[in-house]
Amino acid sequence: MKRLLLAAAGLLSLTLATTAGAQQVTLRVACYGGLFTESQQKFGGSLFSTRTGIKIEWIDGNPEDHLAKLIASRGRAAPFDIVYLEESNQARAAEAGMLMKLDPKVVTNLAHLYPQAQNREGYGPAMLFWSVGISYNAKVFAEQGIPEPKSWLDLWHPKLERRFAFPDIAQGTATDLIIGTARALGGNERNTDAAFDKLGQAKPLYFYTSSSDLRAKFRAGDVWAAVWNNGRSWGMIDEGFPLKFVYPTEGGHGKLSTIDVVTGTKHPKEAMMFINQVLDPLTQLGQANQIPYGPTNKLLAPVLAAYPDLAQKFPASPEALEKLYVPDVKAVNDNYSKWVDQWNRKVKK
Amino acid sequence: MGRFAALRVRWGLLALPVIAVLLLAFGMPIASMTANSLFNHAGPGRVGSNLTLVNYINFATDPYYLGILVDTFALGFVVVSICTVLGYPVAYFLARTHSRWRGVLMFLVIAPLLVSAVIRNLGWIPLLGTNGFVNWALQALGLTDRPIALVNNFLGVVIGTTHALLPFMILMLTTVIQRINPQIEEAAVNLGATPWKNFTQVVLPLSMPGLIGGYLIVFTITISSYTTPAMLGGHRVTVMSTFVAQQIRFVLNYAFGATCAVVLMAVAIALTVMATRQSERGS
Known part of the structure; x- marks a missing residue:
């Protein structure tokens, strides 16, 4: 045995x-x-x-x-x-x-x-599944008397000049900003000319490529609002930072x-x-x-x-995803090189 | 063959491995990049098989692309000028002083070189930010009533690059000024030269090799620098290096990205050759 x-x-x-x-x-x-x-x-x-x-x-x-x-x-x-x-x-x-x-x-x-x-x-x-919307520092907005953002276009508020961040074109979220702005102006993925003109008039503090960096700028008080994703925004909210994450009336983006x-x-x-x-x-x-x-x-x-x-x-x-606007991926890919070029010429300056 | 010639051949043989490594590590990638620039773009990450100059023609005929080149050179000239103005007095002092603090000062000058570019820039971001120390100090001193945009723009890139490259300028100048015999200056003063005349007609011409050397190093590193424009420019400042990166990494247009890289390299080489010739003629 x-x-x-x-x-x-x-x-x-x-x-x-x-x-x-x-x-x-x-x-x-x-x-x-x-x-x-x-x-x-x-x-x-x-x-x-x-x-x-x-x-x-x-x-x-x-x-x-x-x-x-x-x-x-x-x-x-x-x-x-x-x-x-x-x-x-x-x-x-x-x-x-x-x-x-x-x-x-x-x-x-x-x-x-x-x-x-x-x-x-x-x-x-x-x-x-995740989403793109507008994140803003609710405390600073209240102090400065800036109304809660209801549209993508509300980021052009004069008091937000050099106080908000846009994603850089190297970030996928930039395509959401382009499409969101286009839709707010009556365009869409395939009709973005007006959006680029509008984006060219925006005065962001900077164009972010890293969420961690953006987070640090929210914390330092340099950035009051940004086009950002739900996950990282809720991360800050859960830590007690006075951030709010909202979908504009044109619809947040489902990703x-x-x-x-x-x-x-x-x-x-x-x-x-x-x-x-x-x-x-x-x-x-x-x-x-x-x-x-x-x-x-x-x-x-x-x-x-x-x-x-x-x-x-x-x-x-x-159902929750369908309440959001899901951009047409094919249109995004077909236009990407053109968008980078327009971004370089009109937005990034 | 004389003994010296034989010795020279033997030393030449010793240099062969390094030359081979240089050819492999630098020559081949540059050759392959240059080749990419001479073919058509055939979709994301694909270089076609049609030999063409279309990429160069596109670059040369579009004011936007030429503008990037101009901006890159503007950055180079601004940084070189500031480094020269800030660096010269420090270099002169370091070259002439007998102070026991000289070693400490030298260390302070070299200190920025001991820190990686990423860390150095990360240090600048909070200092230069809207609510950063510099803006706080400017406002506390009453020099401005609202924060100035010191970073995420061209100015931020200038500050970061100057900080990083100032040591090169100072070291180049110090070495050259040290070699100027102080008795020449004394002679000039004895012969009635004012301090200004002594500087402009004696010291400055004699330190020309240092100025040209410093200019070459600072200028070529500035126009090819990537990290500082990317980190302190807030993705708003486009210089050749960041544009090349964008074309190759995100647009995946290898042909055009390679073209821009070749243009930058060609212009940098031309400027180096010109400056070296100038310096040879001067000496």
């Missing part, structure tokens, strides 16, 4: 050793950085590594930088295995052949996502953040398993609780319904 036990223990340790050996895989994951990467690691990455023995190496940067790296690596080894992008640059990356279609048999959580989060062509889904497997990865199956983890209700809820971006897994609907205080901070359902 003793010998049998010993043999069994030996066999077990051998099996463990070989599994560990076979699973010495490290996935390189291109994420947004800062607090967001931290929360993805906390609620997704570490759980995944514990369960599978696969290590995660985070590579931080803006989605635009990740896209640039993907495009630059065409025909060579993939710079990372998994990439977090936004809907618009996901479409560009897919068009360039840099993304793989997912296998629903591995990414089983795909079946639980809202239809709006599914990618029609089978690429990576939206892993969260999707995506996650994909990169073409040419050596570990496609492991990468899909990781994406499945990111779409897991537990990971999504942890994420939403840490930085309030909306989960796309519909299994969480009853949980969010039970916590309205949390759910109010993001588009918590397809």
Whole structure:
């Protein structure tokens, strides 16, 4: 009996050793950085590594930088295995052949996502819903007698001169500012000339490229208002900063953040398993609780319904998303180079 | 072959590895970038196969692009001028002083070089901000009644770049002024030169090599600097480097981005050659 036990223990340790050996895989994951990467690691990455023995190496940067790296690596080894992008640059990356279609048999959580989060062509889904609106320092607005912003155009208020921030064109949010301004002036994604003239008259303090930097400027009192996203704004509100995040009457913008497997990865199956983890209700809820971006897994609907205080901070359902204006991604991508050029010539000065 | 010639060949052989590394690390990327600029843009991140000068023609015929080049050079000239005016007295003092504080002063001069560009600029942002120390001090002294825009504009870039590059100007000038024999100055004064005449007709002409060297270093680093314009310009200031980055990283137009980079490099080389010739003629 003793010998049998010993043999069994030996066999077990051998099996463990070989599994560990076979699973010495490290996935390189291109994420947004800062607090967001931290929360993805906390609620997704570490759980995944514990369960599978696969290590995660985070590579931080803006989605635009990740896209640039993907495009630059065409025909060579993939710079990372998994990439977090936004809907618009996901479409560009897919068009360039840099993304793989997912296998629903591995990414089983795909079946639980809202239809709006599914990618029609089978690429990576939206892993969260978020929104763009106007964030402003309610305390300073009251002191200065500036009315609460009701329209995108209210940022042109004379008292806000050099006291508000716009996103730089290198930031995805800049396209929302362009489209929002166009719509406030009766245009749309395909008719933005009036918007650029109007944006050219604006006098922002600066054009931000980093949310952390913008946050510091809100805190220092240099910036009183900005076109920003719900997650980072609520982050400041929850810390007790007198910020308010509002949707203008023309409509706040509904946005999707995506996650994909990169073409040419050596570990496609492991990468899909990781994406499945990111779409897991537990990971999504942890994420939403840490930085309030909306989960796309519909299994969480009853949980969010039970916590309205949390759910109010993001588009918590397809219905909530539909109340927002979702810009036409194709129009954004078709016009992007032209917009950068007009931005350079008219807005940035 | 004489002994000296043989020695020279042997030293030449020793330099070969470095030359090879330079060719690989600098020559090849520059060649590949120049090649990119000579073909058409064929979609995001794609350079076409049609040999063309269209990128250069676009650059040369559009006042907007030429304006970026002009702004870049304006930044270079402003920074060089301020560095010269601020740096010369310090350099003269450092070259002539026998004070025991000389070492400390030298350290203070070099200090900005010990900090990375990102950290240095991060330090400037709160100081120059709307509610920053400088604006607070200006208002407390009654010099202005409302905050002045000191950062997120051209002025901010000038302040940051001057701070970063002043040490180069001072070090270049100090070395050259030290080599000017003080007896020449004494002779000039003995012969009745006023301090002003002594400076303009004796010291200044003799420190020309330092001025040209400092100008070359400060000017070329300024026109190619990226971090400071990006961080202190508030994404409002467009210079060649930030424009090239935008074209390559965000617009993904490699052909045009490469064209702008080649234009900047060509003009910088031309200016360096001109300045070196001038300095050779002067000496």
